[in-house]
Amino acid sequence: MKKLVLIAIAVLGFSCKKESQEPFGKPTESTTEVQTPEALGKEIFEGKGNCVACHQVDQKVIGPSIQEIAKIYKDKNGNMVNFLKGEGEAIVDPSQAAVMQANLEITKTFTEEELKAVEVYIYSNLK
Secondary structure, three states, rough: HHHHHHHHHHHHOOOOOOOOOOOOOOOOOOOOOOOOOHHHHHHHHHOOHHHHHHHHOOOEEEOOOOHHHHHHHOOOOOOHHHOOOOOOOOOOOOHHHHHOOOEEEEEEOOOHHHHHHHHHHHOOOOO
């Protein structure tokens, strides 16, 4: 009888799972959040694109403001994604195009989704 009780206690002890352990198998719930294009664009603009080093929302620093870029691209029906791919001409301030070349080498590596997200972010600042 003692052996049976000890075996039962051992089985119960091994079958209890600590809270810190990962669940067995694949998780049933997705823990990743879906990011809006605007939020992704802002993250890229301020992060790996390093665009914020030269462009501020409402004032010219080294390059034109985001609001100015959005207005000119909208008014001229420009293709911002093509420009960021290095396939289009500078239409906002062509005299600054040479300064932008280093950053265009970065933006050329972005995916189509990332480029469109940056474009959405810039247009979201249009006043």
